[in-house]
Amino acid sequence: MARYEGVSVSVIRRLPRYHRFLYDLIQSDVHKISSRELAERMSLTASQIRQDLNCFGGFGQQGYGYNVDALYQEIGNILGLNKGLKIILLGAGNLGMALVKHLSFEAKGFRMIGIFDKNPKLIGQKIHGIEVMPESALEEFCAKEKPDAAILCLPKDVVEELGDRLIGYGIRAFWNFSHYDLGLHHKDSDVPIVVENVHLGDSLMTLCYQINELNED
Amino acid sequence: MARYEGVSVSVIRRLPRYHRFLYDLIQSDVHKISSRELAERMSLTASQIRQDLNCFGGFGQQGYGYNVDALYQEIGNILGLNKGLKIILLGAGNLGMALVKHLSFEAKGFRMIGIFDKNPKLIGQKIHGIEVMPESALEEFCAKEKPDAAILCLPKDVVEELGDRLIGYGIRAFWNFSHYDLGLHHKDSDVPIVVENVHLGDSLMTLCYQINELNED
Numbered sequence: 001m002a003r004y005e006g007v008s009v010s011v012i013r014r015l016p017r018y019h020r021f022l023y024d025l026i027q028s029d030v031h032k033i034s035s036r037e038l039a040e041r042m043s044l045t046a047s048q049i050r051q052d053l054n055c056f057g058g059f060g061q062q063g064y065g066y067n068v069d070a071l072y073q074e075i076g077n078i079l080g081l082n083k084g085l086k087i088i089l090l091g092a093g094n095l096g097m098a099l100v101k102h103l104s105f106e107a108k109g110f111r112m113i114g115i116f117d118k119n120p121k122l123i124g125q126k127i128h129g130i131e132v133m134p135e136s137a138l139e140e141f142c143a144k145e146k147p148d149a150a151i152l153c154l155p156k157d158v159v160e161e162l163g164d165r166l167i168g169y170g171i172r173a174f175w176n177f178s179h180y181d182l183g184l185h186h187k188d189s190d191v192p193i194v195v196e197n198v199h200l201g202d203s204l205m206t207l208c209y210q211i212n213e214l215n216e217d
Numbered sequence: 218m219a220r221y222e223g224v225s226v227s228v229i230r231r232l233p234r235y236h237r238f239l240y241d242l243i244q245s246d247v248h249k250i251s252s253r254e255l256a257e258r259m260s261l262t263a264s265q266i267r268q269d270l271n272c273f274g275g276f277g278q279q280g281y282g283y284n285v286d287a288l289y290q291e292i293g294n295i296l297g298l299n300k301g302l303k304i305i306l307l308g309a310g311n312l313g314m315a316l317v318k319h320l321s322f323e324a325k326g327f328r329m330i331g332i333f334d335k336n337p338k339l340i341g342q343k344i345h346g347i348e349v350m351p352e353s354a355l356e357e358f359c360a361k362e363k364p365d366a367a368i369l370c371l372p373k374d375v376v377e378e379l380g381d382r383l384i385g386y387g388i389r390a391f392w393n394f395s396h397y398d399l400g401l402h403h404k405d406s407d408v409p410i411v412v413e414n415v416h417l418g419d420s421l422m423t424l425c426y427q428i429n430e431l432n433e434d
Contacts, residue, residue, distance in 0.1 A: 012426055013419075013423055015422070015423075016416070016418065016419035016422035016423060017398075020396065020416075043398075078426070079422050079429075080426060080429035081425060085425060085428055093319070094314065095315045095316075095319045097311065098312045098314065099312075099315075099417070102310070102312045102417075103421065104418075107418075108421040108425060109421070109425030110421065148428055148432075149424065149428060172428070173424060173428045173431070179237065181234075181259075181260075194424065196421075196424045198417070198420055199233070199234070199237075201237070201320060201324075202233035202234055202237070203415055204322070204325040205233035205325050205326060206230055206233060206413060207392050207411065208298060208325060208326030209232070209295070209296045209297060210411035210413075211297070211365055211366060211411060212297035212300065214389055214411055
């Protein structure tokens with residue numbers, strides 16, 4: 001994989017959205033599109049699209065537009081979706097369980113390889129063919145399977161402590177749904193980690209603000 | 218409620234996070250904090266914090282710091298969390314069900330008042346004390362109860378069509394988990410709507426990219 005030095009985080013954050021729209025185009029049997037047309041569909045400007053995609057060398061041909069299939073493939077390569085990174089879930093409560101059932105991990109670059117919980121009622125149950133294991137099995141599992149990432153669907157107080165343990169077990173990437181900003185206090189440590197914090201509550205409160213604004217107009 | 222004209226969306230998006238950290242401080246029995254200390258906890262700069270909070274008049278006193286309880290209360294007021302906005306859920310599958318069970322809507326400004334699905338097996342079941350109703354009951358329900366917002370946990374193709382129907386029923390705000398950028402094609406319509414799109418898959422793909430970057434270092 002080629003490196004894309006100096007590409008800003010905001011461009012990277014837009015790539016999955018391009019990937020999603022391009023996938024839809026392919027599903028609708030559209031295989032060629034101009035930056036203007038794509039911009040219209042995505043509510044961006046054509047120059048924004050050209051700028052974004054030029055960061056990676058650009059895939060458009062003047063007067064022809066973009067080859068949708070090639071661009072879809074290439075964005076997938078840039079994101080590294082073809083590598084089957086190994087991911088585990090910690091916390092098989094309502095939300096954790098729903099994520100495993102709801103998302104197509106394979107299409108997003110991951111293979112779900114292990115689910116852990118401390119609730120004895122859940123241990124041994126199968127979710128999408130994967131048996132729920134006790135947290136006590138975590139260390140051995142990580143040593144053997146070397147997961148690339150962990151999804152955290154745990155109470156805040158558990159995550160604070162477990163985060164450090166998981167880093168100790170060699171996990172460097174976290175998809176965190178707990179009400180805790182994981183990563184803040186590991187920033188200065190020697191071990192580089194990456195974190196996507198998903199704060200659903202924050203999103204809901206933002207919506208609340210927007211509704212109140214709307215109601216006042 | 219006072220209006221806060223001209224406050225940027227990025228400031229608004231940071232308010233829920235302040236609210237969360239202030240709540241934690243109160244739980245830890247901290248009732249006074251300097252912008253420097255708060256900045257450290259939140260991995261922001263003190264001047265960033267002062268700037269953000271000054272948008273709303275500022276709550277700090279020189280040489281004293283912030284009154285945590287008053288600031289928490291005021292941010293809650295700014296967000297309008299005390300209004301008990303009425304919200305309904307469309308799609309009581311794994312994810313929808315998990316959201317209803319997992320989140321404390323009341324603390325985030327909302328009251329969950331109705332759940333709808335078209336799966337006959339789910340209809341009549343109770344989730345957190347709320348009976349799942351058939352989609353055919355939606356119009357009457359909306360006319361009577363006037364929900365402020367709808368959570369959309371539906372397949373993409375359903376949302377495209379249902380979004381318009383819901384706007385027709387008077388709903389103006391959407392918390393959208395479907396793989397579809399709701400709102401893009403209503404932008405120019407006469408009816409103003411607000412949307413929070415939560416694209417979990419995009420977040421997962423961004424994590425994938427970051428892991429690949431990390432592995433190459």
